[in-house]
Amino acid sequence: MRGDGTIDPIILAAGASDLGFPKALARFGGRTALEIAVENCAALEAPVVVLGSDAERVREFVPPGARVVVNANWRAGQMSSLQAALAEIAPGADFMLYPVDYPLLTRPVIEQLAAAFRARLTGQAIAIPKCKNRGGHPVIFASELRAEFEQSQTAREIVYRDAARVRVVPVATDAIWRDLDSPAAYRARLREYEQRICFLKSAGVPPSRVPQGQQNPARHACPERSRRVSAGPGTHLRMRVPQGRRSIARHVSAGRAVSNKQESPARTVRLSSYLDEVRAGLPVTPGQALRLIQCPDRDLPELLATAIRLKEQFKPGVITYSRKVFLPLTNLCRDYCGYCIFRRDPGQPGAHTMTPDEVLRVAREGERLGCREALFSLGDKPELIFPEMRAALRRLGYKSTLHYLEAMCELVLRETGLIPHANPGLMSPQWLRRLRAVSPSVGLMLETTSDKLMKLAAHRGAPDKVPSLRLAVIEAAGRQAIPFTTGILVGIGETPRDRVDSLFAIAEMHRRYGHIQEVIVQNFRVKAEIPMSRRAEPTMGVMLRTIAVARLILRNMNVQAPPNLSAPNYHELLSAGINDWGGVSPLTPDYINPERPWPHLRQLEERTRAAGFALRQRLPVYPEFLDHVKRAGGIAFEKTRAAADSEGYARSTSSAERLPANQEPPANQVPPLEGAIPSEGARPSRGTPALPNATVPSAASRFGSSGIQPITANRQPRTVNREP
Ligand code: SF4
Numbered sequence: 001m002r003g004d005g006t007i008d009p010i011i012l013a014a015g016a017s018d019l020g021f022p023k024a025l026a027r028f029g030g031r032t033a034l035e036i037a038v039e040n041c042a043a044l045e046a047p048v049v050v051l052g053s054d055a056e057r058v059r060e061f062v063p064p065g066a067r068v069v070v071n072a073n074w075r076a077g078q079m080s081s082l083q084a085a086l087a088e089i090a091p092g093a094d095f096m097l098y099p100v101d102y103p104l105l106t107r108p109v110i111e112q113l114a115a116a117f118r119a120r121l122t123g124q125a126i127a128i129p130k131c132k133n134r135g136g137h138p139v140i141f142a143s144e145l146r147a148e149f150e151q152s153q154t155a156r157e158i159v160y161r162d163a164a165r166v167r168v169v170p171v172a173t174d175a176i177w178r179d180l181d182s183p184a185a186y187r188a189r190l191r192e193y194e195q196r197i198c199f200l201k202s203a204g205v206p207p208s209r210v211p212q213g214q215q216n217p218a219r220h221a222c223p224e225r226s227r228r229v230s231a232g233p234g235t236h237l238r239m240r241v242p243q244g245r246r247s248i249a250r251h252v253s254a255g256r257a258v259s260n261k262q263e264s265p266a267r268t269v270r271l272s273s274y275l276d277e278v279r280a281g282l283p284v285t286p287g288q289a290l291r292l293i294q295c296p297d298r299d300l301p302e303l304l305a306t307a308i309r310l311k312e313q314f315k316p317g318v319i320t321y322s323r324k325v326f327l328p329l330t331n332l333c334r335d336y337c338g339y340c341i342f343r344r345d346p347g348q349p350g351a352h353t354m355t356p357d358e359v360l361r362v363a364r365e366g367e368r369l370g371c372r373e374a375l376f377s378l379g380d381k382p383e384l385i386f387p388e389m390r391a392a393l394r395r396l397g398y399k400s401t402l403h404y405l406e407a408m409c410e411l412v413l414r415e416t417g418l419i420p421h422a423n424p425g426l427m428s429p430q431w432l433r434r435l436r437a438v439s440p441s442v443g444l445m446l447e448t449t450s451d452k453l454m455k456l457a458a459h460r461g462a463p464d465k466v467p468s469l470r471l472a473v474i475e476a477a478g479r480q481a482i483p484f485t486t487g488i489l490v491g492i493g494e495t496p497r498d499r500v501d502s503l504f505a506i507a508e509m510h511r512r513y514g515h516i517q518e519v520i521v522q523n524f525r526v527k528a529e530i531p532m533s534r535r536a537e538p539t540m541g542v543m544l545r546t547i548a549v550a551r552l553i554l555r556n557m558n559v560q561a562p563p564n565l566s567a568p569n570y571h572e573l574l575s576a577g578i579n580d581w582g583g584v585s586p587l588t589p590d591y592i593n594p595e596r597p598w599p600h601l602r603q604l605e606e607r608t609r610a611a612g613f614a615l616r617q618r619l620p621v622y623p624e625f626l627d628h629v630k631r632a633g634g635i636a637f638e639k640t641r642a643a644a645d646s647e648g649y650a651r652s653t654s655s656a657e658r659l660p661a662n663q664e665p666p667a668n669q670v671p672p673l674e675g676a677i678p679s680e681g682a683r684p685s686r687g688t689p690a691l692p693n694a695t696v697p698s699a700a701s702r703f704g705s706s707g708i709q710p711i712t713a714n715r716q717p718r719t720v721n722r723e724p
Contacts, residue, residue, distance in 0.1 A: 333379025
């Protein structure tokens with residue numbers, strides 16, 4: 001039976017989305033994917049839009065004239081949505097199944113498909129588009145097949161049941177199979193869409209009327225050349241790069257690169273329109289992030305307000321920190337980073353490898369002061385170049401620094417209530433597996449994805465800082481679902497584009513494996529003794545922009561910035577969307593930046609509260625990653641569970657509750673290690689000198705000409721008593 005020639009489009013927009021917002025609302029040049037789909041069907045009957053997940057949110061965006069069906073049972077799968085839609089369609093009408101997540105489809109393709117269906121041969125009842133030997137969407141069905149939808153599990157099953165009734169319609173675009181299944185796919189579709197707009201503008205063609213055969217018009221509008229691009233030592237990718245551009249931003253992640261070549265068409269777009277899209281739930285693209293991270297002062301307040309908004313959607317009202325002891329197991333290191341004051345050669349003043357007794361003594365004292373984290377930070381494989389370290393390890397009874405670290409983590413885990421967090425540099429997958437049994441979370445700063453820094457002072461002497469090697473460790477941890485801390489360094493010679501690339505590389509790792517529990521945005525601080533002593537430090541303005549863009553890129557990931565590296569005005573970092581202060585110790589110094597004392601916990605709490613947030617102590621493992629530890633089991637899980645409260649934060653102890661008001665440890669406890677400089681909160685004898693009360697200017701007055709909106713009313717400029 002032939003229908004009456006009418007075709008009712010069914011736009012399927014009910015399914016769940018991995019984008020962080022409904023796929024129907026993914027934006028392309030100001031239009032949503034749903035609006036594009038409805039417009040493409042303008043020559044057919046009024047479409048039926050099937051909503052399900054997030055129905056109320058999507059409903060607001062349904063264009064006038066479309067019919068709406070809400071499938072309350074959308075979790076049951078696509079067929080339940082189809083049946084809900086078919087109930088809305090006249091019995092004799094043919095219908096088109098059009099998933100909403102094919103945003104590059106155009107009206108001419110839809111009309112070509114409809115025309116081919118209407119001209120089908122006798123016996124044919126289905127029209128399916130095909131490009132490069134691959135079928136795609138949408139698909140048109142004749143009305144007589146309706147009964148089969150009640151007896152089949154999927155529409156695909158109906159299509160493949162009988163080849164004789166299928167009319168294959170060759171089309172000139174691969175848009176029929178380019179969907180929005182992941183954030184990476186969305187970014188790719190955005191780039192392709194921008195290329196198309198670039199072409200259409202130059203050709204004077206309305207976007208909805210892309211001529212057949214010109215579905216990949218970027219080649220006409222933006223001449224490209226093929227170019228070999230480094231993606232880490234030994235790895236090169238061949239990419240298409242627009243003519244005339246000297247560099248591309250690349251997103252190095254397991255051999256994949258993403259170019260920012262669409263940046264120029266978007267140059268005219270105002271930054272606030274990007275921020276509108278981000279607030280509406282859309283992901284920021286690399287090109288947008290690059291513009292935002294270099295935004296002028298006039299756009300900074302809106303950038304910060306957007307970052308804060310995302311942070312509050314993610315973790316409302318709370319800022320966390322981890323009360324820790326810092327255990328520099330050894331400061332011997334085979335690398336020579338240009339910004340490092342921590343490392344020593346054997347025999348240098350301050351060179352030290354902690355003994356098991358020292359480790360245990362510091363850990364026990366930390367426990368008494370309410371600490372829950374034992375941060376093991378150490379040089380990278382010093383035994384590879386120093387015979388002295390090999391001898392020291394032999395005396396201690398271990399084959400390597402990692403063997404010794406493993407034993408010390410286990411010692412702390414068994415003998416105290418502290419939870420180890422190991423930070424030993426590069427590790428093999430096998431070592432990650434071993435360490436996770438005694439250190440529930442593990443860390444390695446990515447620092448940067450830029451290979452250029454291997455030729456500059458920062459990493460010239462540091463073979464363990466090759467970006468691809470560090471990404472490989474992060475990926476290996478992901479494959480083992482180890483809660484992982486990483487981050488970037490700001491101001492060590494990288495460019496804003498490098499920062500954006502690094503953040504996207506981290507985001508991509510987390511998208512694949514879901515294991516990155518925390519991203520640190522850490523600023524370089526000058527020290528007189530380091531090779532980079534003459535390099536300028538990043539300003540607070542650079543930090544605010546970088547953290548805010550990190551929040552936009554990473555969205556629902558924990559973003560941390562160390563308060564001591566931005567003292568005295570560290571509270572201003574709260575304006576940029578961090579949700580964590582990282583590890584703060586009432587006992588031990590920051591051995592990496594010993595001239596930068598931790599803030600008093602009491603002061604940290606006051607400033608956090610003044611900004612409108614509650615300060616909450618967490619474990620080294622974030623609450624949402626405790627399940628990862630549980631799956632691994634063993635003593636690491638048992639001890640972590642014992643240290644956690646019902647919500648997964650640090651279980652409070654009487655000493656922990658007392659400490660913020662009276663932070664000083666008792667006298668005659670835990671002398672600092674040789675060469676160490678105690679922290680502000682660590683020792684009463686070496687605190688920062690008392691300062692008179694000082695008015696702290698707001699970030700608005702210092703970093704933006706038009707002023708930053710306060711997070712809450714009580715974040716206005718105020719008087720802060722800086723305690724000794
Ligand atoms: S930053 Fe780390 S790897 Fe680099 S020299 Fe210092 S301790 Fe070694």
